[in-house]
Amino acid sequence: MSRKLVLVSLITLLVLVGTTVLQAQTDPGPRPVGKVNPALAICPPAGPLVGAKFPTAPNCIDTVQPAQTNPPADGAGNVIANGGNQTGFWFEALTVFETVAVVGPVAQTGGSTMPGLGPSFNGLSCFQCHSQPTVGGSSPNKLTPGFPNGNPQVGDAPTSGQLQAVSSFISATGPVREARFPKAVAASGNADEVSAGAVANLFVIQGRPDAPAGCAIDQEPFAAQVAAHNVVFRIPIPLFGEGFVENTTDDTLEANLNLERNLAANFFNPPLGITGAFNHSGNDQTISRFGWKAQNKSLLIFAGEASNVEMGVTNENFPNERTDGNGQCSPNFQPEDQTVTPPIIIAPGSPLNDPRTIDGPSGLFATFGAAGVTSDIASNIANFAVFMRLNGAPSQCNFNSGVDANGFARCLALNPSAQRGAKLFGTLDTSTPGSLTSNATDTNPQTVNIKTIGCVLCHSNALRTTTSQSGSLNNAPFQPFSDFAIHSMDLSLADGVTQGEAVSNQFRTAPLWGVGQRLFFLHDGRASDLLTATVDHAPSVTATTTCAPGNGEACEVIKLFNALPNQSVCTISGGVTTCTGSKQDLLNFLRSL
Numbered sequence: 001m002s003r004k005l006v007l008v009s010l011i012t013l014l015v016l017v018g019t020t021v022l023q024a025q026t027d028p029g030p031r032p033v034g035k036v037n038p039a040l041a042i043c044p045p046a047g048p049l050v051g052a053k054f055p056t057a058p059n060c061i062d063t064v065q066p067a068q069t070n071p072p073a074d075g076a077g078n079v080i081a082n083g084g085n086q087t088g089f090w091f092e093a094l095t096v097f098e099t100v101a102v103v104g105p106v107a108q109t110g111g112s113t114m115p116g117l118g119p120s121f122n123g124l125s126c127f128q129c130h131s132q133p134t135v136g137g138s139s140p141n142k143l144t145p146g147f148p149n150g151n152p153q154v155g156d157a158p159t160s161g162q163l164q165a166v167s168s169f170i171s172a173t174g175p176v177r178e179a180r181f182p183k184a185v186a187a188s189g190n191a192d193e194v195s196a197g198a199v200a201n202l203f204v205i206q207g208r209p210d211a212p213a214g215c216a217i218d219q220e221p222f223a224a225q226v227a228a229h230n231v232v233f234r235i236p237i238p239l240f241g242e243g244f245v246e247n248t249t250d251d252t253l254e255a256n257l258n259l260e261r262n263l264a265a266n267f268f269n270p271p272l273g274i275t276g277a278f279n280h281s282g283n284d285q286t287i288s289r290f291g292w293k294a295q296n297k298s299l300l301i302f303a304g305e306a307s308n309v310e311m312g313v314t315n316e317n318f319p320n321e322r323t324d325g326n327g328q329c330s331p332n333f334q335p336e337d338q339t340v341t342p343p344i345i346i347a348p349g350s351p352l353n354d355p356r357t358i359d360g361p362s363g364l365f366a367t368f369g370a371a372g373v374t375s376d377i378a379s380n381i382a383n384f385a386v387f388m389r390l391n392g393a394p395s396q397c398n399f400n401s402g403v404d405a406n407g408f409a410r411c412l413a414l415n416p417s418a419q420r421g422a423k424l425f426g427t428l429d430t431s432t433p434g435s436l437t438s439n440a441t442d443t444n445p446q447t448v449n450i451k452t453i454g455c456v457l458c459h460s461n462a463l464r465t466t467t468s469q470s471g472s473l474n475n476a477p478f479q480p481f482s483d484f485a486i487h488s489m490d491l492s493l494a495d496g497v498t499q500g501e502a503v504s505n506q507f508r509t510a511p512l513w514g515v516g517q518r519l520f521f522l523h524d525g526r527a528s529d530l531l532t533a534t535v536d537h538a539p540s541v542t543a544t545t546t547c548a549p550g551n552g553e554a555c556e557v558i559k560l561f562n563a564l565p566n567q568s569v570c571t572i573s574g575g576v577t578t579c580t581g582s583k584q585d586l587l588n589f590l591r592s593l
Helices: 003-017 084-097 160-165 222-227 242-246 250-266 299-311 364-377 380-389 416-425 530-535 555-563 583-590
Strands: 019-021 178-180 232-234 486-488 506-508 569-573 576-579
Touching: 084 364, 084 380, 242 299, 242 380, 299 380, 416 576, 416 583, 530 555, 530 583
Parallel strands: none
Antiparallel strands: 019 569, 178 232, 486 506, 569 576
């Protein structure tokens, strides 16, 4: 038979049996952020919000993503629906989160900037690291509203020489990064010592116009350490839904991990080899759950550490400067960020019951409202913690939701492909048909015969909070797609850094809610698409590889992923479409989170 006749015969056969065959799989890419929707706007000029703590700071960025009803989620960039009496505080804290830090001193900031930057630093604000797809997210690039030049760290460098020193890993198109030296680097000249595994700040304030006279502090020797293979990276972690995570008991997390272990060992043949463990607080021995290695216990500690390490702002949790150069680079009182008592507003010679005092109708309460007073009195890190605690969870929206005719982001229900991907991913939610933990029956012909490959046994989708004064956090189910345990990863991902009980190749399961709009993946941002990020869990294995300890706990899951067809094969029979699950289905599901 001629090649032409064979091709015609094959097409005819496919039409007769009603089968559709597609080709290679691709990451569909991040869902678009869309424009600011005036109906959801909270920031000027579209909205009313002006912060009390830094009232003349630049207008906040406001690109709230759509909410959803099932499962309930308030949408990235929005406050939780029922935050109780701290809801107003969240709006105030949002403006603090976005305020830019300067060196100082306090008397010169004029209410528009935050004092305390440096002497060494990685960024100028919390927002510039946590901004995709909206405030509180992860690393931005040119797709992110408010960042037309891409990675803001490029513009943070005080001099071209400081930028050139880190140009091998900091670029306009790459992710925001912090650098760590796995091996200690001694002090040299006016460059400070960096302990083994510690953050080596990218920039120093020398060269900035607000650097104190007489300050001498040298940038760390990045070029030499890159050449010596002594630099590893971390990218910002998204901060959505963090109040749910903080308000989950240790018992709940431990029971969930035990369930995952049992299913990994007994539900699959061969067993998946997923075990996991928790990092713990050295102070009270409870489970710590924030950070790439789950090294931070609470949101307040997390905020305090980030403020001090990333911006150099000393605070009540971390009151000492990490670096000092020649000792003349810190012009402010220590700590630079702390709880304050506002002055009583009263005219000279007036009695103490003057109506213009803080409790009077013309005082601070009248000017700011109760939430404004709380924000103004509270430390910056307390503002940061409340902002994270009451952040809404991202919605699950179909990977191709796109934007509507007005340019506002849409949230469409998961289509059949994303639903098949959900089956492949797996679920621990007993209310879901086909759950690994129930006998629920799936009657959807497009998903009924699709077996999970076990992703959910680290990226758990069924947790519940304990009691809370904030109604949305009170005994609430949530789907973070993480178990908040640390797991051993492939040795290619090891970073040489130990934090608490987490060693070099152990990392906290990255929560996947919101991954549909993320731009960079894995702890160091090495991947910019989800296919690469998935395969990099165990990059050297194939569908037939024998897993070894160095391949990490995800090895068997990645083998199952590699064995999937690239695309679904769908057959129409009697008017009913039945499809196999595929790599593309799983990628479409992930981009729907």
